[in-house]
Amino acid sequence: MPQPQRQLDSRIEIVTPENIAFHYILAGPFRRLPAYLIDCGIILGFLILAFIVLTMTTSFGGVGGLGIGLWLLLVFIVSWFYFGVFETLWNGQTPGKRMLGLRVLSENGQPINAMQAILRNVLRAVDGLPFWGAGGLGIPFYMCGLAAMAAGSRYQRLGDLACGTIVVVERRSRLRGVARIEHPDVVRMALQLPVSFTVSRGLAHALSVYVARRERIAPARRYEIARSLAEPLAARFSLPGDTNPDLLLCALYYRTFIADSSAGSTPLSPEREAQEMADAEVTLP
Known part of the structure; x- marks a missing residue:
């Protein structure tokens, strides 16, 4: 008897202590990739603009080397903390995730905290293995992350597994304002x-x-x-x-x-x- 194929984006149910069931659609790799590419484009555009501004500013003072050093420091900070900071401040979303309607949640359906947001993205370096190119500046192939997502039922990469997070497809709520029930x-x-x-x-x-x-x-x-x-x-x-x-x-x-x-x-x-x-x-x- 043929086994039913698992959908690329499947539903899960999370039941709260009050016995309320929330149904989520998990975001698979094909939904998450475009959001990731958008974020990478934003990072690249920002770093190019920062490089131009820093080199032009420091060259007038005869300290061009300082500009390069500041830019490399900026590359390190943005590369390691862009995703974590945005997911902390934007309740589990980056600009790319927000544009494509994705959100990171805890496995129990609650919003993620700062520790989860930072750690899951620090571990992105492991998910990205192997890299093509020179060291940390290489292009990640994400074979480790894809293998972890394929092995589980919730499409969790290694960073998600370590932090207890999932990525879901956001629904647009129709709830608007406070209902007046002052009977x-x-x-x-x-x-x-x-x-x-x-x-x-x-x-x-x-x-x-x-x-x-x-x-x-x-x-x-x-x-x-x-x-x-x-x-x-x-x-x-x-x-x-x-x-x-x-x-x-x-x-x-x-x-x-x-x-x-x-x-x-x-x-x-x-x-x-x-x-x-x-x-x-x-x-x-």
């Missing part, structure tokens, strides 16, 4: 929620998706969807067993995005959650 029952329920409870990124995005779509869902189906997520929350908050699940999710949304935001005590917003979690399709439990 008296919602506000009253929000006041009963524990002040100490902190909403995770995954739960925040699930709340944003649910509230944005709830008006287009039939009441019976809305109750069914909300119940599976709201029941464990109601038990955690010691709320009555007959608590309306739709009301509880709306109250938690109100507390997270409206009340706390007005008080300046939360960095969360539906727009930010849509941007940071735009790579995934969300499935409520």
Whole structure:
């Protein structure tokens, strides 16, 4: 019996502790290569411009050798830290990845941290082996990286494996702004929620998706969807067993995005959650 062929870009599912499933499309080598070439073009253009400026500036002072030295130092810094710095500051993206809709995430679906961003790109030198040319200035063939990607199911090069990261295809979210749900029952329920409870990124995005779509869902189906997520929350908050699940999710949304935001005590917003979690399709439990 013939075995089904694995797609070049496959889907994975990551389930959060709140039992919310996020579905991602993994970016294979043919999606990642154009983004890498764009970044290399940006680096090359910047270094050429820097070489011209530095040599012209230092030649007038009779210290042309200083200009070359500064340029070589700049080559080292840009070559080793361009990708890591951008992925740290741009939440897992470089200019090339952003142009082509790719993003680096942790294996658990969370945004990567600075250590992951820097280390996975320092290890790019190993992924790039063998090199054609003189030493570190040679052209990388990325045979090691391609071999690692082909051997695994998540298209992770050696840097990804070492840092626990994946590269996914970004989806454009349609969530826009804060939904206005300031119904008296919602506000009253929000006041009963524990002040100490902190909403995770995954739960925040699930709340944003649910509230944005709830008006287009039939009441019976809305109750069914909300119940599976709201029941464990109601038990955690010691709320009555007959608590309306739709009301509880709306109250938690109100507390997270409206009340706390007005008080300046939360960095969360539906727009930010849509941007940071735009790579995934969300499935409520």
